[in-house]
Amino acid sequence: MFTQIITILILVSIIGCILYGRRLIKTEKVDAVFGNPERAKGGTHWIIVGSSAILLVWLYYSWDIAKGFYPKSANELCQVAKINESLLGLKYQFPIEEREFKSTSIIKIENKNLKKISLEIQNSPDLSNIQKTALVGFINKTNKLIPLLTNDNLMEINTKIKIDEMTDEIRLLSTNFQKKDYPFETPEQKNERQKAIAEQGSWGIVTVSAGTGSIENTIEVPLVPETDRGLKFHAAAEQLKKINDKFFKLRNHNPQFKNAIKELKSEIKLYRKNLDDTEEVASTYAKNIVKIARRIEFASIYPPNALNEMQNAIIEFDNLQKTEQGGLRLIDILLFPAGTIVASGPSCSEQGSGRWLPKPSDTLNKFILMSKPSVGYKNIPLLWIDMMDVSQIIGFILPDWIADVLPGEYPVHTKDGVVKQNFKGKVLKIVTGDFKLFKIPVPYGHIWDSFLRVFLGLVFGILIGVPLGLFMGLNRFAKGFFDPLIELYRPVPPLAWAPLIISVLGIDNTGKVFLLFMVSLSIMIISARAG
The missing domain is CATH 1.10.287 (Helix Hairpins)
Structure with a gap:
């Protein structure tokens, strides 16, 4: 709001x-x-x-406008991102977002690698003709592996059935995805989801980190779907992930290919075993050839038209899920500039300007949270008050040497072990604040200490600077005498005096107050002198 x-x-x-x-x-x-x-x-x-x-x-x-007007948009975009992540692996295999089939791309690359290594072998001066003949033979056998995978007639019935099953699953998902009550959530499942939503909080929720006491956003984007539309995308993403896993476990390995790859590996292994240490170049080339053969073995290579129906089903669902997003796509375009919400594994995150640019609302929430005395910053309250006895303030202001300059001795204990206070001892208690009066509310901790130092420096600057400035304004001698001294130290930055003052007066309150006094003194003198 x-x-x-x-x-x-x-x-x-x-x-x-x-x-x-x-x-x-x-x-x-x-x-x-x-x-x-x-x-x-x-x-x-x-x-x-x-x-x-x-x-x-x-x-x-910072995407704070999107958060303010559409607080659940990030959660819904998170569910959309889950679908995009699940579809990415499948789309990568087809000419949907790529220019060609993944199978085509792999075949082009490996054919190029085989041709390159064949030329290197034939032109190598370190290989004998016998070695060249053997290695080129391995290359030719590796070349023959690819047609065994791209021939539709050699493709196993079981592989075709699995592809058809996955295609039917995607089409069924498309049909169910259009239904309003998808994913057919039961009351028990809804109650569990609502409980998880309450525990996860909202987008950019600010809490206190346990242990450190630091204030931070515990979650960047809530993961559990909060709306019906988000639930629909979440359920579809889970189903697509299962299909994606099944597809990448599937390999188009027919018996002819299995026998050929097994025979090739055995021949290369035997060939390398019979080589001696002087034939290291031939062994290296043979090793590179078997690497190419293994890449072909583990790649997802299918006949040209084997995945057409699956490709059409993926395109149909992709278009459908974009339609189901409705106004969310417009919100993403208009209110999430320079990025969007992305999913990566089990979490969602902001990617773009909203990630590195802090949101004003989050900053305000953190400031309000730090203002609470039970929270503060790293368990140290910042903007709160503490009840302090006035005697402590008096003891802070009055120097201890007031009691020292008074005549007489400090009290000494008697033979009965009793200390009777005299006048000098009572004065010492007053200047050190060792007595009780009434309490007043003051800022807590460091804020109060800093306030007193600044206040005392300003008061001493006024008490000395204003009379001296008036005297300089009324008396020509005083102006001529004090003006060079003041103009000599006034341009020097206060921080430059800090090392000297600390070394002379120490690092306690005396040195700090004196430094602030020097800052205010020249200002008061010049202002009073000018009238």
């Missing part, structure tokens, strides 16, 4: 300021501001336009 309101306000501000600016320009003869300070005044509406445009770009490219 916050992002929606901010986005609408930004759009209204931009449009309103542009219309106001155009109307204002019509009332002026010249829009130029060169050499005319009076005409350079104003233009607040253009500042609003520029600032709003920057914020709008941030909201848009």
Whole structure:
């Protein structure tokens, strides 16, 4: 809701300021501001336009607008990405997103490799004619392996049946996918899914990491489908994954091919075994030939028309799932610029500008979460208060040496083991804050410490700088005497004084307050001197 309101306000501000600016320009003869300070005044509406445009770009490219107006869109796109991932392996085998069949591509590559190695063998000066003849014979036998896989007449009936079964499964999935109640979820399954949805949270949920206390997004994109449309795509992706696994386990190995590859491997193995150490070149070529034969063996090579029906079924389902996405495709195009939601294994993630550009809503949620005293940053509360005794503040402000300069001795214990306080001892308790008063709410921890240091540095700067500046403004001698000293140290950056002050005054509060005092002193003196 916050992002929606901010986005609408930004759009209204931009449009309103542009219309106001155009109307204002019509009332002026010249829009130029060169050499005319009076005409350079104003233009607040253009500042609003520029600032709003920057914020709008941030909201848009961080995908926060998509998250605000369509909070479940990432989850639905995650389910679509699961289908695309499952289809990717199958599409890769067909000329759907590629230019040719995977079988065709493999055959072209391996034929090229065999031709190349054949030329190398024939032109090699390190091989004898007998070795060349044997190796070329292995290459010819390897070449003959491919037709054994691409011949439709040699293809086993069992392989054809398995391909037809997978094709029918895809077509059945296409039929069921169009039904509104697919995947026919039972009440028990729905209850389990709703429970999983409640546990996983929403897109970009902010929680505290156990152990470290750090605040982070526990999940990038919720994985369990939250909508009926998402459930439909999730179920289809699971079914496609099973079909995909079955297809890649299938090999078109007929008996003729099995005998030929087995015979070739045995011959090459025996040939290499009979070679001695001086014939290492021939052994290497034989090894490379058997590598090509193994790649052919494990590749998914089929006859040219064996997978046509399966290809048509995949194309039909792919077109159908794009149609079923409906307005989600438009949301993906318009509200997810420079990327989209992708699936990888068991998780979904943002890929694009939304991944590296933080969302304003997530940043605000983290800030609100850190403000809680039970959370903070790494278990240290940041924006909260603590009840502090006023005596501690007094002890922080007053230096201990006030008690030291007083006449007399500090109290000494008596023979009865009792310490009776005297005036000097009571003063020491006051300046060290060792007494009890009432408590007041103050910022917690480091915020309070930093606030006191800055406050004391500013107070001391005012107490010394303002009177001295007024004196310099009223007295010419004082101005001439103190001005060079002040102008000498004023240009030096405060951080440059830090090492010197720490080495002289130490790293405790005295040195820190003195450094802040030096920063404020010159400012107060110059301001008071100028009147």
